[in-house]
Amino acid sequence: MPILPRRGLRRRLALILAPSLLALLLMSAAAQYLLTVRPMQREMDHRLADVAIALAERLGVDGAGRAVFSLPEAAAELLGADATDSNWYAAFDERFVPIAGETALRWPTAAFARGRPHFFDTTLGATRVRAVAVKTRCGDRECGVVTASTLHKRASLIRAVLISTLLPVALAGLLALALLWFGLGSGLRPLVRLSAEVERRSSRDLSPIRVEDAPGEVQPLVAAVNRLMAQLGEAGSAQQKFLSTAAHQLRTPLAGLQSRIELALLETHEPEGRARLADIHESAVRAARLAVQLLSLARAEPGASTADPRVPLDLARLATELVDEWVPRAIARRIDLGFELESAPVLGQPLLLRELMVNLLHNALEYTPPGGRVTLRCGREGGCSVLAVEDNGPGIAPALREKALQRFVRLPGTPGAGSGLGLAIVSEIAEGHQAVLQLREAPGPHGLLAHVAFPAA
Numbered sequence: 358m359p360i361l362p363r364r365g366l367r368r369r370l371a372l373i374l375a376p377s378l379l380a381l382l383l384m385s386a387a388a389q390y391l392l393t394v395r396p397m398q399r400e401m402d403h404r405l406a407d408v409a410i411a412l413a414e415r416l417g418v419d420g421a422g423r424a425v426f427s428l429p430e431a432a433a434e435l436l437g438a439d440a441t442d443s444n445w446y447a448a449f450d451e452r453f454v455p456i457a458g459e460t461a462l463r464w465p466t467a468a469f470a471r472g473r474p475h476f477f478d479t480t481l482g483a484t485r486v487r488a489v490a491v492k493t494r495c496g497d498r499e500c501g502v503v504t505a506s507t508l509h510k511r512a513s514l515i516r517a518v519l520i521s522t523l524l525p526v527a528l529a530g531l532l533a534l535a536l537l538w539f540g541l542g543s544g545l546r547p548l549v550r551l552s553a554e555v556e557r558r559s560s561r562d563l564s565p566i567r568v569e570d571a572p573g574e575v576q577p578l579v580a581a582v583n584r585l586m587a588q589l590g591e592a593g594s595a596q597q598k599f600l601s602t603a604a605h606q607l608r609t610p611l612a613g614l615q616s617r618i619e620l621a622l623l624e625t626h627e628p629e630g631r632a633r634l635a636d637i638h639e640s641a642v643r644a645a646r647l648a649v650q651l652l653s654l655a656r657a658e659p660g661a662s663t664a665d666p667r668v669p670l671d672l673a674r675l676a677t678e679l680v681d682e683w684v685p686r687a688i689a690r691r692i693d694l695g696f697e698l699e700s701a702p703v704l705g706q707p708l709l710l711r712e713l714m715v716n717l718l719h720n721a722l723e724y725t726p727p728g729g730r731v732t733l734r735c736g737r738e739g740g741c742s743v744l745a746v747e748d749n750g751p752g753i754a755p756a757l758r759e760k761a762l763q764r765f766v767r768l769p770g771t772p773g774a775g776s777g778l779g780l781a782i783v784s785e786i787a788e789g790h791q792a793v794l795q796l797r798e799a800p801g802p803h804g805l806l807a808h809v810a811f812p813a814a
């Protein structure tokens with residue numbers, strides 16, 4: 358599946374949804390933790406308090422009214438330690454000075470009422486302990502008992518709860534994120550497919566996108582794009598029809614004009630008049646060629662209404678038809694024009710392919726100085742049918758090749774009076790045939806190699 362762009366919908370949705378999902382999971386983990394740990398801690402506190410209350414029963418007053426504490430030795434030992442924690446107690450007199458048990462234990466500083474255990478955290482030496490103080494009556498005054506216990510059981514309890522609540526939540530979180538990511542991916546797949554389909558299209562393909570294939574939410578967008586493409590197509594074909602009609606209309610009078618000038622040339626013997634007529638003749642020829650080029654351009658454009666059907670044909674045969682017309686022209690320009698023709702089957706429009714060859718030949722003969730060499734070659738190359746026109750003229754600098762393909766672009770310093778349409782026509786026709794046009798360096802010291810690779814028929 359194609360990766361979505363950095364600022365894609367999947368990323369955005371994931372960025373919006375993932376934090377909420379994580380917050381939800383963390384909240385549920387915190388709630389679970391509190392709901393489990395708090396009651397357990399409270400339960401342990403109460404056990405500690407029960408011992409303190411029982412010990413407080415052992416406090417009394419002697420005859421002199423002083424607080425006394427008595428506990429059988431065996432009971433005191435029992436209180437000492439369990440398997441996990443160490444436990445201590447201390448009995449305090451009416452001035453809250455320890456009189457029995459662990460005298461390092463301190464009475465809490467906070468005030469609290471009798472009859473209610475007071476829980477607090479403190480230290481015994483360097484050991485942190487949980488403690489509870491219980492007040493009782495010693496005669497007409499108050500005394501009390503503190504019991505304390507190390508935190509090992511509590512710590513291991515917290516660890517156990519943390520592991521048993523957080524681990525599943527973390528795993529569920531990861532799983533949820535993965536599901537979210539892949540869920541979004543698969544949910545957005547129709548969109549990705551749609552964009553890939555649009556991207557795959559060539560600029561010539563204005564056929565509507567299938568609305569039924571798009572997800573419901575996107576169908577209006579697809580329909581709008583289809584409408585836009587239809588409008589584009591209509592505008593394009595109107596413009597193209599106009600161009601083709603105008604060029605066609607121009608061709609006939611221009612041909613008439615050309616033959617009339619030729620007739621006049623035959624009848625005129627006076628040198629000055631002949632020179633002037635020859636000038637006019639050249640302009641007429643150029644105008645007629647421009648009309649032909651415009652017509653070719655209109656025909657080669659995408660969706661041309663005047664397009665000929667594509668037929669299986671051989672580039673070699675098509676090129677053979679050019680020999681008679683182009684060899685004399687080459688001879689007139691003192692250029693050695695060669696044809697190296699091997700079978701090159703393609704599926705194409707003969708008129709346009711002929712036009713493609715003619716424009717390449719025209720350039721090669723036009724820009725190669727007298728004495729030069731031009732070769733039109735066709736054949737098969739690695740599964741493609743290839744047409745190449747090679748010359749040993751000045752060539753085109755690599756940086757200017759892209760530009761030379763544009764319409765009405767003539768490179769600076771180019772001799773003659775062309776319109777800059779030849780290579781644009783070649784490029785348009787090649788594209789229309791799904792062929793790849795490349796302007797390359799000719800293998801010689803200089804020159805241009807125009808190379809067109811067609812998908813084999």
Ligand SMILES: Nc1ncnc2c1ncn2[C@@H]1O[C@H](COP(=O)(O)OP(=O)(O)OP(=O)(O)O)[C@@H](O)[C@H]1O
Nearest residue numbers: 720721724752761767768771775776777778779780
């Ligand atoms: N075989 C070549 N050798 C050197 N330069 C070339 C060759 N073919 C094209 N060029 C350069 O590329 C430019 C564009 O060529 P293109 O055929 O599009 O227009 P043009 O030949 O100037 O005019 P047109 O073909 O419309 O008469 C030319 O002006 C020329 O500078």
Ligand SMILES: [Mg+2]
Nearest residue numbers: 720775779780
């Ligand atoms: Mg040209």
